[in-house]
Amino acid sequence: MPTFVTGRVEVSVPATSANLGPGYDSLGLALDFRDTVTAQVAGSGLTITVEGEGAGTVALDERHLVHRAMTSAFEAMGCPVPAVRVHCENRIPHGRGLGSSSAAIVAGICAARGLVAGGSLLMDDDAVFDLAARLEGHPDNVAPAFYGGFTIAATSDGRSRAATVSVDPRVQVVVFVPREPVETKLARRLLPAVVPHADAAANAGCAALLVAALSRQPELLLAATEDRLHQDYREPAMPPTLALVRALRADGVPAVVSGAGPTVLAFVDAANQSAVQQWVPDGWAVMALSIDRRGVQVDLGE
Numbered sequence: 338m339p340t341f342v343t344g345r346v347e348v349s350v351p352a353t354s355a356n357l358g359p360g361y362d363s364l365g366l367a368l369d370f371r372d373t374v375t376a377q378v379a380g381s382g383l384t385i386t387v388e389g390e391g392a393g394t395v396a397l398d399e400r401h402l403v404h405r406a407m408t409s410a411f412e413a414m415g416c417p418v419p420a421v422r423v424h425c426e427n428r429i430p431h432g433r434g435l436g437s438s439s440a441a442i443v444a445g446i447c448a449a450r451g452l453v454a455g456g457s458l459l460m461d462d463d464a465v466f467d468l469a470a471r472l473e474g475h476p477d478n479v480a481p482a483f484y485g486g487f488t489i490a491a492t493s494d495g496r497s498r499a500a501t502v503s504v505d506p507r508v509q510v511v512v513f514v515p516r517e518p519v520e521t522k523l524a525r526r527l528l529p530a531v532v533p534h535a536d537a538a539a540n541a542g543c544a545a546l547l548v549a550a551l552s553r554q555p556e557l558l559l560a561a562t563e564d565r566l567h568q569d570y571r572e573p574a575m576p577p578t579l580a581l582v583r584a585l586r587a588d589g590v591p592a593v594v595s596g597a598g599p600t601v602l603a604f605v606d607a608a609n610q611s612a613v614q615q616w617v618p619d620g621w622a623v624m625a626l627s628i629d630r631r632g633v634q635v636d637l638g639e
Contacts, residue, residue: 339416339453345377346451347636348444351485351629352429353436354512354602355477358562358593359543365488366551367481367629368435368510373426374403374444378419378452390427390437402438406445406472413468414450414459421452432518434596439478442469447635463498470497478596485632487551502552504628511613513581513601514622524571524597536565558591558604568594575599577618585616 351367372390385397385404395401399408403423411418425444429437446465450456460468466483470476476490480499490499543563550557571594572579578599585592590613591604605613610625617623 339414339455339459341378341416341419341452342454342637343378345375345638346448347373347375347638348447348451349373349634350440350444350447350482351436351632353439353478353481354434354510354595354600355436355475355481356564356567356593356596357547357602358564358568358591359540359566360477360489360547361540361544361564361566362475362477363490364544364547365436365477365481365490366504366510367485367488367632368512369627369629370428370624371629372429372437372440372444374441374448375424375426376407376448376452377422379422381420383420384422385425386423387425387427389425390429390431391425392427395431402441403445403448406442406469407449409468409472410446410449410460410465411453413464414453414456416453419452423448430514430518430600432520433514434519434521434594434598434600435512435514436478436482436596438521439469439473439482442472443479443482443633446472447633451635451637466499467497481629481632483633486628486630489548502548504551504630505553505555507606508551508555508558508628509605509607509610510626510628511603511605511610512595512624512626513603513617514624515575515577515599515618516620516622517599519574519597519599521597523574527570527574528567529570532566540564540566555604555606559586559589562591562593562604564593571598581616581618585613588616590616 480488
């Protein structure tokens with residue numbers, strides 16, 4: 338029977354942006370700001386505390402997403418679910434398309450693995466990623482949250498797999514975050530069950546071009562981020578988001594809806610990272626960010 342470590346485990350996970358325009362449910366990018374989860378096996382019961390995003394609104398019992406992910410990981414490793422103390426320091430906005438749910442899932446699985454002696458032997462990195470993708474429902478956010486950088490993910494034969502691609506060092510991002518969230522479920526319900534073949538073909542071409550643009554040819558980013566599969570269909574749930582995307586693109590800035598929205602992500606370089614921020618609508622937050630290349634980080638404390 339596996340045993341538990343006595344010390345604390347601290348896990349930090351980056352924010353992420355999925356889809357990136359044409360790469361629907363397949364492409365993702367890790368961004369350089371993080372949530373942190375600290376966990377420790379306790380004598381009895383479950384204690385969850387939250388500061389920052391979600392404080393006062395998220396459940397503080399077995400329904401909490403970090404604990405649900407921990408429970409799934411313990412079960413996958415053949416361990417009983419122990420009593421734990423969990424503290425979450427949340428910086429990633431909830432319901433904004435910046436991967437807060439994926440960060441919680443990845444943090445929970447990695448925290449559970451860290452609390453089990455020899456946990457990395459019981460659950461390797463591929464198994465962690467596959468479990469995270471199954472819990473989240475799609476691999477495009479959990480891949481960059483776990484691996485960092487720019488990722489390509491797919492699910493086939495019931496198993497999710499991902500690969501990382503280097504990002505040209507000239508590429509930076511600016512994110513425009515509205516005050517009000519949009520539920521991912523609502524954004525998905527607006528998508529049609531069938532799309533024109535020409536639109537699917539166009540997106541496939543742009544998604545492939547985006548890999549080249551991000552890795553070595555940023556001058557192609559405007560053309561490579563065109564989308565016909567999901568962004569326009571979501572406009573009824575987030576009209577200001579699509580208005581900002583179109584305004585930025587009309588000015589030559591490669592802008593996309595981040596994940597299911599409503600955040601807008603713009604690709605920039607160092608020369609225009611500050612200038613692009615002038616587009617921020619009233620009441621929105623704006624952040625100039627680097628690409629996170631580290632992915633999840635786990636510190637096994639004393």
